[in-house]
Amino acid sequence: MKRLHFVVIVIFVLVTSCTLEKTDYEAELSTETTEYIEFEEVTSITSGDYIISIEALNATLYKGYNEIHLNIINTQTNVSLQDKDVTFLPIVTDANGNKSSCPHAYNLEYNATEGYYLGYAVFTSESDTTISWQLYIDFQEGSQSYKVDQSITVEKQTNMNLNMTAFTGNDNEQYFIALVSPQSPGVAENDLVAGIYKYNQPTSSEGTFPDPSQYAYSVVQDYTLLLDPRMPEASMGNHSSPNNQDLTMENDGLYHGVVNYTMTGNWTLNFIFQNEKGETLKGTEVSTEFTPGIEGAKSDLYIDILF
Template identity: 60%
Template sequence: MVITACTLDKIDYEAELATAIPQAYEFEEVVLIESNGYRIEIEALNGTFYKGYNELHFTVTNMSNNQTVDDAAITWLPIRQLNTAAYSCPHSYNVLYDATNGYYSGYSVFDYESGLEGTWEFYMSVEINGELFTIQQGIEVMAQPNMNLNMTTFTGADGISYYIALVAPVSPSVAENDLVAGIYQYNQPEEPAGVFPDPSQFSFSEVQGATVLLDPRMPEASMGNHSSPNNEDLTQMTEGLYHGVVNYTMTGNWTLNFMFLDADGNLLAGTEVPTDFTPGIEGAKSELYIDILF
């Protein structure tokens, strides 16, 4: 009887996923700049800046000899202009060289798409052999078509602004999936603003030592808000991202319900979801959650 209730009037999610999730995820050029005799290329997945987590690859080439520069000091600061106000988002300000892969590696977690309500640009400084030059350029941030890479923002009980952005899985399977997320906080400036754009006014950092309790549910009325076994809460690994396990037992709309605990175990956000099976009734959600489509 439970299985029958869960499969009545089931949407053809396989067909929906085929159009909703891009099938190719390769790093491609999204920005190319030539300045001061150097060519700077920024790559992102599918050659697009998306709302949510974006891994970024930077390469710097000396145009006089076509040699790659591996000892540049690079900073990256994305800014969103909203009327007369300026905001940023979680990002790696100092971009570090990855000798194994041959590029500088960074990230941005864009929390809004580009549009009439706000536009994005970035400010970059590059120092090579004591020569410093700066770059300012507008960029476009697109909607993320893959709901498995959604994000959320919230204010914790401590008054700090937090961001949770899903990184993986990109294309889940009916199985126990490794769940990866970036978790960040906004660092309130301690000093008045200097010359714009003053990085101290747009400072973000990875949240250290938190735990995110995970309770995945299928909230549609036909699904009864059922969960699944063998899930694992999100904890931080050495590279800074948070890892856990989410067990998807079928395709469909899922909600990842969270309870966010700081390094001391204090609950800063989220609520426990009732365990009742509620066929015919839309399921309850935590106050902190991310909807996905698998």
Template identity: 60%
Template sequence: MNKIIFFLMATCFALLSCTKEKTDYEAEIEVVVPEYDEFKEAVTIHSEGYDIKVEALNGTFYKGYNEIRLTILDSQTRKEANATDVTLLPIVTKADGNKHSCPHRYNLAYRTDGKYFSGYSVFTSESLVDGAWELHIRFTINHKTYTTKQRITVQQQTNKNLNMTTFTARDDEQYVIALVSPQRPKVGENELIAGIYKFNKSAASAKDYPDPSQFSYTEASGYTLQLDPRMPEPSMGNHSSPNNEDLVQRDDGLYRGVVNYTMTGNWTLNFIMLNQNGKILKGTNVPTDFTPGIEGVKSELYLDILF
């Protein structure tokens, strides 16, 4: 009997050890989830008598979704310049010299309530890890067009609730999915917001650099993200939760649904992405089996979160 008990204990230890090598869930849970609600200056560009101030949450550009606010001031008077046709184009230069962009709003919208130009950029990589990022900005004042650029730093996103993923779907198109909200979920039902973006393949030859048509993304329209949240830890058996709602697109272009977290910890958001005709472009069903002691199976399209 003692030999049997020892064997079972050794087997359990081996299973737990293998699982822990895959994912250190205990270490992840100890991470403090940051939350930012204040826009601060991330970079200021001085160009031809004007100061272009770019703000982001916490004054930092992170890998993933970034809301961006831009103001243009006269350098001498320090007053807001009467700028129009403001555009923003983020470009990363890879180590091999190739240049790419990321999902972004090219034509910024002016917000009269805050007196700033509003946009976003979904940075797909961090600076120095996979290339150097630059912001290319253009604007018009008194019928004269100004162009400027500035190298920026894109940092690692430490908040897993704002994770993102890039992939090629079954239609052979390139997509990006980025979580936008909530930054810090609560136990219970949460509104889940994400952006879905599609890279626009350009057949035309490049014009003078930077040609925005070569770096263009669009907000994927009319898609559906079917949602199946699970707790993948071996001790949780990959269980799900009730009252979740799939993500569908709203008027602001973002996709909104409901995710119900029944407890704090590590969760996986398993997705199946459908196009306007209901055809599956990416994602697989997750088994409904309760699997204690085994790390949970995930969809081929998923994002891990933690709170």
């Protein structure tokens, strides 16, 4: 009887401790994530008779995935430039003068219904005193070519639900995974969307700057991102959830799956990244054991989120 009484007390202490730590954690870190749905102008560039307006959600470019809209208008006629070849190239320069780019859509697609050019950029760092970003945009109207460039500011991504990661796979290729949605998840089964990209190693020496062949990226086609979400805090004991679905590519060029958040708080999306042959390029399995009081181990490929 004494032994049973002791076991009951231990269980009560463990449960109470977990609940108190979780409550304190939520009180300390509770935050609201604003879901942006309106595209607004970030900046504009004038070249000859044309003005190019660059739009993004919340009129801001963030580290991570950004959908980009371009409107090109003739200032003399007030008529939009429609269905032309428009290229878009972001370049980042570091403190040593080294230049590189980031995953992006180089050839923008014209959306005839909405009247803008559609693209994206996955900015890999925010702007600061040592990092500067520049956009290079080219288009042609008739026999006239237009080449413009504009400095931009990339802000820190404060919404952890839109985090990203970059890594080198076992095939020595450089990959990038950027969360696209949900911006503001709920305690529910959430549609999880991510972009997965690869740097295309140049096959020739650099030509006239900015030579797009040196800064080319492509969407990774038909790979699989295995998903194991867990709460890594010691108080949560490596807690996971049922009904998650791995991410696979759909027709929009993005990877779609399902993540089931059973409570608010700090979650880690543990991944295993596999090619079309099922070969693992990055990522490790994590323990499925419940470990109260012990911080959960993470895959060597993961993204942390918080809501």
